Amino acid sequence: MWRSVVVLFVLSASCSGLELQSEESTLLNHLSAVVPHGKRLKLKVENLNHPALRWRFNGRPVSEKCEVAIAQSSSTLSCPDMDWSDAGLYEYEAIAADGRREIVLAVDVKVAECTEELAAKQQQQKVEQRVERVQEECFCSGITDRCRKAANLFRNQIVTNVSESDMVDLKISSDTVEESWSEDSEQESWTYYSLPSSQVGNLLKSYGGFFDFPTNDDGIDEDGPDVILKGKYYTLVHHNRRELLSSEVSRSKIEMTEDDWRQLNGEVVTKSVFMTVLGNVKAFYVKCHQFRLAEPQLMVLDSADWMDRGLGVVTTVEECECRAGYKGMSCESCSRGYYRRHAVGVQGICVSIREKWESLKASHSLKHKYA
Numbered sequence: 001m002w003r004s005v006v007v008l009f010v011l012s013a014s015c016s017g018l019e020l021q022s023e024e025s026t027l028l029n030h031l032s033a034v035v036p037h038g039k040r041l042k043l044k045v046e047n048l049n050h051p052a053l054r055w056r057f058n059g060r061p062v063s064e065k066c067e068v069a070i071a072q073s074s075s076t077l078s079c080p081d082m083d084w085s086d087a088g089l090y091e092y093e094a095i096a097a098d099g100r101r102e103i104v105l106a107v108d109v110k111v112a113e114c115t116e117e118l119a120a121k122q123q124q125q126k127v128e129q130r131v132e133r134v135q136e137e138c139f140c141s142g143i144t145d146r147c148r149k150a151a152n153l154f155r156n157q158i159v160t161n162v163s164e165s166d167m168v169d170l171k172i173s174s175d176t177v178e179e180s181w182s183e184d185s186e187q188e189s190w191t192y193y194s195l196p197s198s199q200v201g202n203l204l205k206s207y208g209g210f211f212d213f214p215t216n217d218d219g220i221d222e223d224g225p226d227v228i229l230k231g232k233y234y235t236l237v238h239h240n241r242r243e244l245l246s247s248e249v250s251r252s253k254i255e256m257t258e259d260d261w262r263q264l265n266g267e268v269v270t271k272s273v274f275m276t277v278l279g280n281v282k283a284f285y286v287k288c289h290q291f292r293l294a295e296p297q298l299m300v301l302d303s304a305d306w307m308d309r310g311l312g313v314v315t316t317v318e319e320c321e322c323r324a325g326y327k328g329m330s331c332e333s334c335s336r337g338y339y340r341r342h343a344v345g346v347q348g349i350c351v352s353i354r355e356k357w358e359s360l361k362a363s364h365s366l367k368h369k370y371a
Contacts, residue, residue: 035082037114041090059089069210087109092106155303156304167288206302211256212300213252226240226287230281230283237262238261258274
């Protein structure tokens, strides 16, 4: 299946990089695009249905400086700091089950100096997109629809070594994920790393970032999801797509947005469901593989805080205008003097302890008055 492409300008610089994102189409995609010198090129293809795919540059593997993020039904190529030598033909090649090769996306990329005309065009498109998307982007734990992108947040990384994680056996069905303690069980189980406390709990500031983790390098697509996020009400899974980037693929990087995950039963994950899970992650599992012990095996989760560590600015975390009784960037916590009542909705509501106490006293007084 071929794809069509729309152009999105997403960076905040005066002359930003170029992002191309695919949609379904019956037309061959051979496009031309211009990227300002020193900026980023980002190509994304979605709705993939081929068993094997790979990115190519002028008929060869892409540069080592380019990163590929693999999702369940998409693949994203990101090449920072575009130089004159990076100009050329970028292709996404699909290999069908019968061996036929198809070019899903072909973009003839030119690198040029930034001009006032190009910068003005990009800035206008950014403004239009921001106006259209601001309301639909609000999660705010269902408390309000008034939010904005949090300002002055910088990228942080939560780094865990594989050796710091416990190994557990999981039984996985279409509706549950449970740790297996019995070797006599008839249900098949898989071995996973259970990540430590630093990568569970409230992970809302990881939204829009990436989770980078080691994976097997033999190209075998094993049963069971590669990554599992378990919340109180929902469990989400991610399955890697085995890309033919080279003879070995030793790491995978997945985006921490709803697009890269599915529910256990295969249903699409909405932003509300994904953010609900991120707000209170009970367990974070990564499939256990036979890693090459000579190399450090680190799991790296993007997050955000107010300290600039030189890793870049974060623009994907929301800041909500919370009502009385709520706090947190997404109104995910109750303020002091309030408690959470879960009888209402998945997130529950924050109830004033004082008002609850006064209500109980009044009710108790009435009972004695009419006893």
